[in-house]
Amino acid sequence: MIRSMTGYGASTVTGAEGTVTVEARSVNSRGLKVVVKAPPSAERWEGELRELAQSRAGRGRLDLFVRVETVPAEEGRALDETRVREVLDACARLRDEFGVSGEADVASLLGVGGLFARGGAEGAEFAPDPDALKQAAAAALDDLVAMRDREGARLAVDLRERLAGIRRAVDGAAELAPQRLERERTRLQAAVAELAGKGLDEDRLTREIALIADRWNVGEELVRARSHLEAFEEFLESPSDEPVGKRLGFLVQELQREVNTLGAKANDPGISRLVVEAKNEIERLREQVENVE
Numbered sequence: 180m181i182r183s184m185t186g187y188g189a190s191t192v193t194g195a196e197g198t199v200t201v202e203a204r205s206v207n208s209r210g211l212k213v214v215v216k217a218p219p220s221a222e223r224w225e226g227e228l229r230e231l232a233q234s235r236a237g238r239g240r241l242d243l244f245v246r247v248e249t250v251p252a253e254e255g256r257a258l259d260e261t262r263v264r265e266v267l268d269a270c271a272r273l274r275d276e277f278g279v280s281g282e283a284d285v286a287s288l289l290g291v292g293g294l295f296a297r298g299g300a301e302g303a304e305f306a307p308d309p310d311a312l313k314q315a316a317a318a319a320l321d322d323l324v325a326m327r328d329r330e331g332a333r334l335a336v337d338l339r340e341r342l343a344g345i346r347r348a349v350d351g352a353a354e355l356a357p358q359r360l361e362r363e364r365t366r367l368q369a370a371v372a373e374l375a376g377k378g379l380d381e382d383r384l385t386r387e388i389a390l391i392a393d394r395w396n397v398g399e400e401l402v403r404a405r406s407h408l409e410a411f412e413e414f415l416e417s418p419s420d421e422p423v424g425k426r427l428g429f430l431v432q433e434l435q436r437e438v439n440t441l442g443a444k445a446n447d448p449g450i451s452r453l454v455v456e457a458k459n460e461i462e463r464l465r466e467q468v469e470n471v472e
Contacts (some may be wrong), residue, residue, distance in 0.1 A: 181338075181427075182419045182472040183330030184208065184239035184262055192315040197249040199307045201315040203232070203323040207469060208240040213404035217245035220306045227309075228316050235320045237422035238472045247307045274367070326336025327472065328419055334467055335415050341464040345434065348457035349404050352441060352450045356397055359447050361398060366468075397444050404437040430466045 184207045191200040199221075213232045215225040232241050266288060273279040411430050414423045438461060442454035 180328070181331045181335050181415055181417065181423060182327045183334055183470050184327065184424070184472050185330055185470060186323040186325075186327035188319040188324075188326065190315045190318030190322065192311045192318075193310050194308055197247060199309075199315045200246045200248075201312070201319040202230075202244040202246075203241065203316070203319040204244075205236065205241040205250075205323060205327065207237045208238065211236060211238050213243070214240070215243045217243075217247070218247055220247055221245050221312060224309055224312055225385045229311065229312045231313065231316055232320060234253055235324050236472070237420070238424060241323075243319075245312070245316075271276050324465050331419065331471070334470060338415060338467055339412075341460045341467070342411060344460040345438075345457050345464070346405075346408055348438075348453040348460070349401055349408070351453045352397065352445075353401050355453075359450075398439050400437045400441045400444070404434060404441070407434045407437070420439060423466060423470045427468045427471055428465075431461060431468055434464075435461050441465075 184205060186205045187203065189200065190203045191198055193199075211233065212231045213236075215228050215232075217225055217228070226245055228245070232243055267283060270283040274281070407430050411427060411434075413432075414427055417423050435458070438454055438457045442451060442458075445451045445454060
């Protein structure tokens with residue numbers, strides 16, 4: 180089953196020192212491009228993260244965003260000595276300058292806010308454990324690939340509908356093509372009879388019809404168009420880890436070429452209408468194929 184190039188995944192791993200979060204996003208691209216954006220504390224593992232991403236995708240632009248944050252624990256609080264001295268100095272001024280009675284004790288000081296500071300600032304960076312970092316990245320990439328697979332399944336349904344529309348147009352043209360020659364034969368007979376007042380030599384008429392048939396022959400275009408449609412169907416069944424987007428794009432171009440030639444040789448309003456319908460479906464096919472990995 181084909182796979183889309185659009186996807187998103189995210190994962191967070193929490194350890195003793197903090198959390199590691201990795202977000203993975205992918206969009207359309209002609210080839211495979213992986214960009215890793217990590218804080219300084221995790222930059223040393225960018226190469227390994229890039230290799231991990233490259234092993235999960237064959238095409239598209241894939242961005243990995245890494246974020247690391249500490250998670251301070253309550254027991255990590257430390258006494259803020261500067262703040263304690265400020266409070267004690269304020270108590271002394273209240274007693275000496277303003278005549279307030281009483282002495283500061285531990286119980287009263289504990290009621291004053293800001294005497295204890297956390298050992299680390301919440302949200303600060305730390306050097307993440309490489310295993311935790313790779314675990315988060317792998318889980319995020321798994322989510323991204325799963326989303327690309329789901330999008331690919333929906334793309335396949337739409338692409339098959341477009342193929343069915345093109346096939347109907349091709350089959351309709353194949354049915355109408357022989358009728359053109361019979362109409363042309365009748366037209367020539369009537370035209371000659373009107374101008375010359377007598378019938379046209381049957382051998383001469385047969386040769387004229389043969390020449391017209393050769394110029395109007397669309398058999399090869401129909402065969403090649405059907406062959407391209409079958410190849411397209413086969414690629415839709417390819418394993419999801421096998422990128423086929425470029426090959427599908429090539430087949431779309433070839434389908435467009437055959438349908439254009441069919442239109443040029445049509446000489447029939449019915450076939451011309453079918454060619455227009457086929458071109459509309461091919462254009463929609465082209466737009467969707469641009470999303471296929």
